Amino acid sequence: MQSRVIQVLRRVLVGLARLTLWLSIMGILAAGVGWIWLDRVILSTLPDDLSEYRAFRPLTNCEVYDNKGQAIDQFWVERRVWVPLDELPDHVWQAFVAAEDRRFFQHKGVDLRGIARAIVVNFQTGGTSQGASTLTQQLVKNLIVGKERSYTRKLREAVLAVRLEREQSKEALLELYLNYVALGAGNYGVEAAAQDYFGVSARDIDVGQAALLAGLVPAPSRYSPRRSPVTAAERRGIVLRSMVTLGMISAETAASHQDDLVLVPREGDTQGREGLAYITQVRRELRALYGDELLFELGLQVHTPLNLAVQAEAEAAIREIVDAHQARQGRAPIVKRLPKASWEAFLSEGPGLRKGGGGGSVKEPAAGQCFQALVGPKRDLNKLSAGPFTYQLIAEDHEALARAKNTGGDVPPVPLSRLIGAGDVLEVCRTDAADAVRLGDEPWSQASAVVLENTTGEVVAMVGGYRDTLEGFVRASQGLRQPGSSFKPYVYAAALAKGHSQIDTVVDGPLALPAGNGQTWSPKNYSGGYAGALPMRDAMARSLNTVAVRLALEVGADRIAALAKDMGVETPLRSDLTLALGSSEVTVLDQARGYATLARLGRSVEAVFINRLLSVDQEELARAGEPLRVEGRSLAPLPGGPGRQVLPRGVAYEMVDMLRGVVTAGTARRASVEGLDRAGKTGTTNGYMDAWFVGFTPRYTVAIWLGTDRTLSLGEGETGGKSVIPAWIRIVEALGERKGERLRPPDEAMLLPWRGGWVAVSRGRAPASALPIERVGDGPLPLFGAPRR
The missing domain is CATH 1.10.3810.10 (Biosynthetic peptidoglycan transglycosylase-like)
Structure with a gap:
């Protein structure tokens, strides 16, 4: 009995030993397989060296500073400050x-x-x-x-x-x-x-x-x-x-x-901040040059030439001329006219305020909110439709003077009740009264400006519109507008470069030019008449259209377009004779660069919105005109640099002197500032759609445009000389130009006694009576066009 028990125990122990051995072998195999899996699937895919994370810095903010080192903006992919x-x-x-x-x-x-x-x-x-x-x-x-x-x-x-x-x-x-x-x-x-x-x-x-x-x-x-x-x-x-x-x-x-109250301020509102268009331009320029990933990897500190004091005055000046224009011409809330076939689609969208997106129910605007409403077939101002809602215009606004649909510039202001038509879409705002609306507050005209320092090309201020927004549309650099007569300096400069002088005689008379399909084109002057034979200087001062077209015929539209491009007009131009009258669209920034090239005596200029880029550790990475250097790499350069000589210095100065004549005795006489050397040109397009003044002093060029976003007429008599120059004067005065400072003529120019005063001519084309600069005398140089002492 005992031996049988021993045998059973022996068999059990042997079985257990075998099981243990088998389980051990399986465990070792499983561990081996597990380790192989861990090594191949997990460990082999992981980096061995993590030392790079000792100095690791995640993406940080880009910070933007003005010309005095004051922080004015931050932007980011991930908002982070280390x-x-x-x-x-x-x-x-x-x-x-x-x-x-x-x-x-x-x-x-x-x-x-x-x-x-x-x-x-x-x-x-x-x-x-x-x-x-x-x-x-x-x-x-x-x-x-x-x-x-x-x-x-x-x-x-x-x-x-x-x-x-x-x-x-x-x-x-x-x-x-x-x-x-x-x-x-x-x-x-x-x-x-x-x-x-x-x-x-x-x-x-x-x-x-x-x-x-x-x-x-x-x-x-x-x-x-x-x-x-x-x-x-x-x-x-x-x-x-x-x-x-x-x-x-x-x-x-x-x-x-x-029990502390959780008091968290709302996220920052940009409304009321200055320089929003400028900051937007800086952001877009940086992203275009380097891309978001590199910008935020470096945590760049972006230093700009923005002068906040000048920017504030420029914004105030732009609002001032827009408000003045609105006061003269009245409010114009008519946004567009819809054909009857489009009314149903417009009304199905409601007033543009929805709950839960496009598929949600229509939400009625609250008091104070503005939206668009449709004028019905009976032109009833008491039945304006916005989605399922109907509103009546308050009585005071029924007779509001407006010019919303006047596109010819020759119709006097009329009451709104006579001006509107069926299908017109009005900009209106809810009042506190039930079902009542008033006309919208936003002006129907807009304006923009660029202020550029001539020597460096630094943009010290830029205004995109009446009420700029961050990352919004920047009219000064993106808005394409016909420049009208403010384009003529490129035409005259091309003529001077070809061999003309500002005292050469030109003819202002009728022209009939082939326009295709058996049609003819006959350019007319603003005054409607003709002056006959007169000096080029006078033709420029009086902004005579037929003379500009005759010069374009002689010089060639292609050559004019090429010169304008060299001088800074980056927007592609049409190369036909209407170019001479400013029919091809440009931006305000284009015009600022072009005129600054004249002030720089023919040397082109790049607009500089960024002077320096620094790393988060204060290491300088780039200056204007230089490439960005990062970790041994040389990337795209910042705009800037000395520029190219695109116009002979003597020719450029003769053009400057001709533009002085526009200010002293021409269409820009309102731009006269006592003791200040200034030159410039007005521009007004057909039907008073656009009004311009671009002018410069020895140190700054200021370009300003006034117009609309919807191709509407500004109204009868709204010219560059009348409507825009007040803003130019305010901005120039804010710049603090030193009275008596002059843009001195180069050695390539000579002075010519003319009409009891002096004018400048290029040395190579000067008549025998012209004097070299050094012969004028030891005292300060005269303002050309002023009487000789």
């Missing part, structure tokens, strides 16, 4: 450690104890509310492996977290985390979030504010202090209690912040 850890109060990093990783200073990248605790809690609750990712793992997820939801991602994350902790100190990891973490509303890092939510630096936030920021990490949108202040306060309380448990703060300190 702040060193040692500049933050301890309670900032403590709040995040308490909220996200209590054992941060004990573990080596992965918190096994925390994982165990999370498993137990989640098992007990039946959910997944308890997480165990360390701050280092969160960094790895955001920096390296991404946010894919999978077990392989978690394994990669854990392995890299351990490796990263070997490469970096806890303090370095904490600094990187606090500058990288997403905190909602486009904010990344504690500094950007503190500035946005509290209006202060993270260096200055208190314990309660730090706890509120730390509480946002799991779900920044859900816990947003703007959207959900109650939820945000509850999360803050959780973090404060955790800080007390860890001995970071006292219970009394936590209690003192427990």
Whole structure:
């Protein structure tokens, strides 16, 4: 019996031994397979060297500064402002450690104890509310492996977290985390979030504010202090209690912040800020040159020549001439006229205010909101339709003088009730009274300006319109407008370059030119008459159209277009004879560059909106006209530089002198400023659609346009000389030009006694009676065209 028991035991033990051996072999095989899988699927895909993250800087903001070094703008892909850890109060990093990783200073990248605790809690609750990712793992997820939801991602994350902790100190990891973490509303890092939510630096936030920021990490949108202040306060309380448990703060300190009101200012409104068009231009130029990724990788500090004092005056001057024009011509709320076939589609869109997007129900505009409404078939101003709603125009606006649909410039202002027609779309705004609307406040005319420093090409101010917006349409650089007679200096300059002189005799008389299909084109002067034979200087001063066309016939439209391009008109031009009268569209910035080339005695100029680019560490990376140098690479240069000599210096100065005559005795006489050397040209297009004045002093060129966005007439008599020059004078006075300073003639020019005064002529074409500059005398040079002493 005993031996049988022994035999059974022996067989059991042998079986167990065999099973153990088999299981061991299978375990070793499984471990081997697991290791091979781990190596090939996980480890082999991970970077071995993480040393680059010692000096890693995430994408940061681009900051823009004016000419005095004052910050005027920030833009970003991720709104982030880097702040060193040692500049933050301890309670900032403590709040995040308490909220996200209590054992941060004990573990080596992965918190096994925390994982165990999370498993137990989640098992007990039946959910997944308890997480165990360390701050280092969160960094790895955001920096390296991404946010894919999978077990392989978690394994990669854990392995890299351990490796990263070997490469970096806890303090370095904490600094990187606090500058990288997403905190909602486009904010990344504690500094950007503190500035946005509290209006202060993270260096200055208190314990309660730090706890509120730390509480946002799991779900920044859900816990947003703007959207959900109650939820945000509850999360803050959780973090404060955790800080007390860890001995970071006292219970009394936590209690003192427990009931703090969550007062978060609204996100910044750009309304009322100066230089929005200028800032928009800077942003677009940088993106076009370098792209977003490089811009924000470098965290560029962008220094501009923007002069805020001049910018403020320029914006005020533009508003002033638009308001003055509105006062003369009346409000014109008519946006467009729709054919009857389009009425139903327009009304189906409602007043443009919807709940939940295009598929939602139509929302009626609130009091004060502006929208578009349709005039019905009976032209009844008391039955204006906007979607399903009907409104009546207040009585005071029935007779409001307006010129909305006058396209010829020869119809006097008439009451709105007579001007409108069926299908007209009006811009209206709700009043406090039920079903009542008034005419819209926005002016129907617009204006824009560019102020450019002649020597450097620096743009010191730019106005895009009556009310500029950030990242909006910038009329000064994007709006294409016919320049009218303000284009004539390019025509005359081409004629001077070909051999003419400003005192040469030209003929102002009828012209009949073939226009195709058996038609003829006969250009007319603004006055309707003809002056006969007269000097070129007088023809320019009087802005005679037939003379400009005759010169274009002689010189060639192609040559004029090429010269204008060389002088700075970057917009492609049509090369036909109507070019001489400014029929081909240009921008205000084109005109500023072109006229500045004359002030620079024929040397072309690039408009400079950016003088310098600095890195976040204050290292200079580029200056105007130089390439951007980054990590040994040479990238696209910033606009700027000395320019090219595109017009002989003597010819350019003769053109300058001719434009002085426009100001002293021509269409721009209103631009006279006592003691100031100035030159320029007005422009007015057919039907008074556009009005211009472009003028320069020895130091600055100022180009201004007044018109509409909808190809409407400005009204009878709205010329460049009348409507635009007041803004030019205000801007020039704001520039503080020194009286008596003169644009001195070059050696290539000579002075000619003429009509009891002096005019300038190019040395190569001067008559025998002309004097070289050095013979005029030792005193200050005369204003040419003024009487000789």
